Amino acid sequence: MIIKVLGPGCEKCKSLEDSINAAVKEAGVAAVVEMVEDNKEIEKYKVKSTPALVIDEKVVSAGKQLSAQEVKTLF
DSSP: OEEEEESSSOHHHHHHHHHHHHHHHHHTOOOEEEEEOOHHHHHTTTOSSSSEEEETTEEEEESOOOOHHHHHHHO
16 A cells, blocks of 8 residues: 655645555555655645545545544545
């Protein structure tokens, strides 16, 4: 599974990345977590707000700070 956090590298983006890493560890799933901070790359996903969460190239959340538990429900 490939998981991407889209955003400018702000505190909310880093917090979402922490939640994702905790969720991956708790769920015991194999995943690669990437931060995407490049505006041109973010624009490709057509998200209107960040941080955005992309799982296997599908946008599953945008503009929300999710807990590890909430992230696990999206796997």
